[in-house]
Amino acid sequence: MPSPAGWSEVPCVECGQRVPDIDFVERCPDCTARRKRRCVLIARRAALLAAALMAAWSWSRPPTSPTGQWYAVIAIPVVAVLVYHIANRVAWEFL
Numbered sequence: 097m098p099s100p101a102g103w104s105e106v107p108c109v110e111c112g113q114r115v116p117d118i119d120f121v122e123r124c125p126d127c128t129a130r131r132k133r134r135c136v137l138i139a140r141r142a143a144l145l146a147a148a149l150m151a152a153w154s155w156s157r158p159p160t161s162p163t164g165q166w167y168a169v170i171a172i173p174v175v176a177v178l179v180y181h182i183a184n185r186v187a188w189e190f191l
Contacts (some may be wrong), residue, residue, distance in 0.1 A: 106118050106119065111127055113126075134187070135187040135191060136184065138183060138184075139179075139180045139183040142179055142183035143176045146176060147173070150171060150172050150175045150176075151172050154168040154169075154172065
């Protein structure tokens with residue numbers, strides 16, 4: 097919801113600082129950047145953990161065919177990227 101014409105500054109939802117050019121129920125640029133840093137950190141850790149688990153699973157159950165080995169090698173970064181994006185979005189929604 098845009099702010100009325102007479103209101104040049106609206107308070108941030110998180111810190112309460114009055115900032116121009118934001119709408120009600122929005123965060124200021126500083127709070128948004130801080131939130132994004134936290135989300136990226138959480139997503140990075142989740143992706144690293146998922147990649148490590150996928151590598152451990154692939155190592156514990158080695159594929160028998162060369163094609164299966166390539167699938168296992170390709171699956172590790174694919175899982176890491178997917179988990180990174182999913183965890184980043186979930187963290188953004190819940191933080």
